Amino acid sequence: MRRTMLVVAPLLAWMLWAALTLPPAARVLDAPPTGAWPTVRGAYHMHSRASDGTGTVEDIARAAAAAGLQFVIVTDHGNATATTGAPRYVAGVLCLEAVEISTADGHYAALGLAPPPYPLAGEGRDVAQDVARLGGFGIAAHPDSAKDTLQWRAWDVLVDGMEWFNADSQWRDESRWRLLPAMLQYPVRPAETVVSLFDRPVAALAQWDRLTARRRVVGLAAADAHARMGFRGKADPYDESLYVSLPSYESVFRAFSMRVELEAPLSGDATRDASLLLDAIRNGHLYSSFDGIAGPAVVDFTASIGEDRVRQGGWLLGGNVRFRATANVPPGGSLVLLRNGEEVEQVNGPVLTYTSERPGAYRLEARIPGAPGTPPLPWVVSNPIYVGAEYASPEPHAGGQPANQDPDWLADIWHIEKDPASTGAFRNTEAADSAGREFSFQLASSGASPFVALVTDDAGGVREAARLSFRARASRPMRISVQARCDRGAGEAGRWLRSVYLDAMPRDITVELSDMRVAGTGARTPIATGAITSILFVYDTTNARPGDGGRVWIEHLRTGR
Secondary structure (H helix, E strand, C coil): CHHHHHHHHHHHHHHHHHHHCCCCCCEECCCCCCCCCCEEEEEEEECCCCCCCCCCHHHHHHHHHHCCCCEEEEEEECCCCCCCCCCEEECCEEEEEEEEEEECCEEEEEECCCCCCCCCCCCHHHHHHHHHHCCCEEEECCCCCCCCCCCCCCCCCCCCEEEEEEHHHHHHCCCHHHHHHHHHHCCCCHHHHHHHCCCCCHHHHHHHHHHHCCCCCEEEEEEEECCCEECCCCCCHHHCCCEECCCCHHHHHHHCEEEEECCCCCCCCHHHHHHHHHHHHHCCCEEEECCCCEECCCEEEEEEECCEEEECCCEECCCCEEEEEEECCCCCCEEEEEECCEEEEEEECCEEEEEECCCEEEEEEEECCCCCCCCCCCCEEECCEEECHHHCCCCCCCCCCCCCEEEECCCCCCEEEECCCCEEEEEEEECCCCEEEEEEEECCCCCCCCEEEEEECCCHHHCCCCEEEEEEEECCCEEEEEEEEEEEECCEEEEEEEEEEECCCCEEEEEEHHHCEECCCCCCCCCCHHHEEEEEEEEECCCCCCCCEEEEEEEEEEEEC
16 A cells, blocks of 8 residues: 555646646637738748658648648758758648758758759858858747757858747756646647747847847747657657657647738649748748637737838838737737837737837737746737838948958969869969969768868968958859868867858959868867968868769969958
């Protein structure tokens, strides 16, 4: 009897604990007609069997249909070279396939991307540049992840969007004591239990507000659904072979979703509708709502100056701006208007109006008493309406040719370094007023880390320099890395690099030595220029497939101070 009680008593206490803390059922709200724009409900960022999820795209679509969604955007892990399915309707749900790319600075999701000519990888700034060049929409993923390898950190990069909320990051920061009752509550109220594990993502929202105070950045709530939980609990889904398919795709889709305001209703033509959807997302015409608290959420958020009227994601030059927001907030709920993250107006009830001449990014939150989390989770979060001249055009990219250039650097002694199975060669060429090099290479089709490099150890002229510049072109679109090898002492060498894009068009390129990152890690440790022993132009599998090859022409190589 005593042994039985030692087992039964904790079990009963666990069940009582779960019952007493059972999340309330989601409130069902009246859904008044939406505003002037057709609005569709869906989810972004989930994984299928193609990476570390448990379901096929068809399984995900059926789960979305059961949850009442109209679209899903699947973002399986990869380098964007795998063939993705064309937009299609499955079970009445518009399915788009995108990609989540691992970079040295965290993960970056890319939507609407044209097929790339080489694998996308390396530093975050290079991946973001490539995504933009290929017409994609790039999103900084899970910025508040507890894992450094997942968390986006390159906030000096011009991203198109960011995840102000990521469900997978949210539940993984909960204590095991908090997860214990959830195990029993989940079968009773799946969506509500998922939402009960969420808190207000204070750091991610603050980062988004800092970005939007300077430029337009679209904010998205990411499901990051895998339907896969390992028995070690908080490990990454792909780290464990033993797992359960929880939380399900459907429970996550019922917990929260995005509402996207389209220019026209969905037609049933998947290609046309995908273009409509992506255009609306690019323009920030969307808000997110936590349906596991209350739903369906219906929000209309606009700003106007005279007859000039815009919605969320829109921009007004400035002046006496009148903001208006309406939402079907439940009793006790409030609407809050924030400017650059600071609250400027709050009203209890369904209508908010506010007038201001101050420039900035104005976004809307709807809040409900008793919302889960510490601090409490907002019920609805809109995208900003931007006011001010600084939002008229994106920030210019740094670059260009510095004025203070030394004469061409006449390093005469060059050689090839490579792995045993790859091939490489170079020959001298004559430009109009400078000697050049034609560098040809072919990576091995197998083996570990094939590479080919054009190298000079005549690096004395670089040790007093601040930058390298050169003119280059390539036989096809590619990335090569400009590297500096340094003597760290005690026979240990380190390498710093900067990746550059090349194609058939000759272009002038400047590499600031202070802008180089540590090879292999992307660390921003400053380079000791006085210790440089070699300069290398490297082609490897960071941005190439085994067996790839080509040619690069380099001329006017010079230093600058």
